[in-house]
Amino acid sequence: MTALPSVEKAEELLPREPRTPLSVYRTFVLPAEEAALNLAKHQNAQTRVIQARVIGYLLLYPPSPQARMMLAREISSCSGWEAVYDLGAKYIRHFIILFRKSRGKTPVPSSHPSRPSFAHDVRERLQDLQRAPLDHSSAKVSALARDNYRCMVTGRVDTPSYLSGLTSLSPGEIGGYSNCCHIFPDSLANIVPGAAGPKEQDAVTVWTILKRFGYEDICEELGFASTSANLHRLENIMTLDVIVHEQFDRMNLWFKAIDGQDNTYKVVLAPAVGGLARLVAIPEQVTFVAHRPELPLPSPKYLRIHAACCQIAHLSGAAEHLDVIFRDMEELKVLAQDGSSADVLTYALHHRWAAPV
Known part of the structure; x- marks a missing residue:
């Protein structure tokens, strides 16, 4: 703080x-x-x-x-x-909490079907890649192809893709497990059409803030909390190693655009996880490349909003505050009688709508 x-x-x-x-x-x-x-x-x-x-x-x-x-x-x-x-x-x-996702205590890689069925499924989908995939599975397949079956930050080869014969290992490369990472969480589409409950109200509030901040185009692109919401469009998707994904979702890692260089970013780590750069070989700078030119890269605008929220969260102390609340949401069995658990209750009730789709 x-x-x-x-x-x-x-x-x-x-x-x-x-x-x-x-x-x-x-x-x-x-x-x-x-x-x-x-x-x-x-x-x-x-x-x-x-x-x-x-x-x-x-x-x-x-x-x-x-x-x-x-x-x-x-x-x-x-x-x-x-x-x-x-x-x-x-x-x-x-707004800030929008990008602070809770995924439990241990990073879990996106699951793959068995090796033969996965390879068949991928090859079949690659014949008709969509610019805006309709679900998480399609988004992962398209993003993997766009990103050459590698983490966009560490360059580690996606092990299931390698085992399925979709890519090969060059000398010096190592494998890992990657996830389909959403910049704006797919939970924003987790609403019931026609309903007006707490989760619908929360989602609409998020979209309203974005619109008031001048991002009408993002509201249109991602669906503006409607039945046509499409959080799986590739501009909102990144292929990330499970550890990188975990830190991105915990707002401990973000991408700061470098002026004058398209799709090139400084990889910023929060002070508390600075040592992760050596442990996972996270570079100081990355340039995103579409290995299939017809597939769009992550939106610089989406990443800029995520980066702003991360920076503000860490400077203000909100990041640590949310870490404690999320931890207590997992561990507390009974609320304190003196009212000191009020924040935990407030955020727990608010966060119900953000469960994964």
């Missing part, structure tokens, strides 16, 4: 014209952080500090200029610090 920068430092990040973002940062955000810090041992003090910092860092490092202006207007309408904290809570629950 990192304290919000001073107004002088913020001036280097916030545009001078219009001055609304800098003004609300000075008038609302920094005082809200200070007020939360002064709560001392208050039960919710730490949570409120995180909420204020989420708002501050979202203002400083937004996924888009329109997101910054929209957030500045929301902050300026707050009537008191509690409203600022509530706004921070909203963005944690409906």
Whole structure:
């Protein structure tokens, strides 16, 4: 967790014209952080500090200029610090947490059918590759072909694909197990048509935030929480080694675009998992290449939103906060009588809708 920068430092990040973002940062955000810090041992003090910092860092490092202006207007309408904290809570629950997926304690590779049936299934599907696969299985097959049956980050050969004869090992290459990784989670399509329950409301809230942030095109591409939602389009899919996938889903690994170089990214690791680079041979920089030109690569725009949420989560302390909550959701049997488990209950109820499709 990192304290919000001073107004002088913020001036280097916030545009001078219009001055609304800098003004609300000075008038609302920094005082809200200070007020939360002064709560001392208050039960919710730490949570409120995180909420204020989420708002501050979202203002400083937004996924888009329109997101910054929209957030500045929301902050300026707050009537008191509690409203600022509530706004921070909203963005944690409906935006930041979108990319924090829980997959249990051990990474599990996407399952493959038996060797002969898998190879037959793949070859059959490769005869009619779709630009927008309709399900997880089709997306994995198409992404594997696009990515040359290798992890897009480590370059490790997908072992089931090798055993099925779909690819070969060059000298020095090693195998591994890869997963079909969604940038925007496929749980956004996990809604009942015509229903208006909590999971539908949560999904619609996510899409609404994206639209207000200037991403109407993403809402259209991914389905805007409708019966035609297509989270399996290849622009939303990556082939990743199971360990890389796990860290990507835990918001500990993200991709920062390098200016002037198409589909080239700096691979950013959170400080807590920095040693993973040596253990799994994660490079500092990657360039994504479509080995089948007709199949689109992951969208830079999708990756930019994921990267912004990861950066904000770690700077604000929300990442560690969510780690504790997700751990407690798995381990706690009974809620604490003093109310200290309130966050766990809130996120557990909210997270019900995000179960895998």
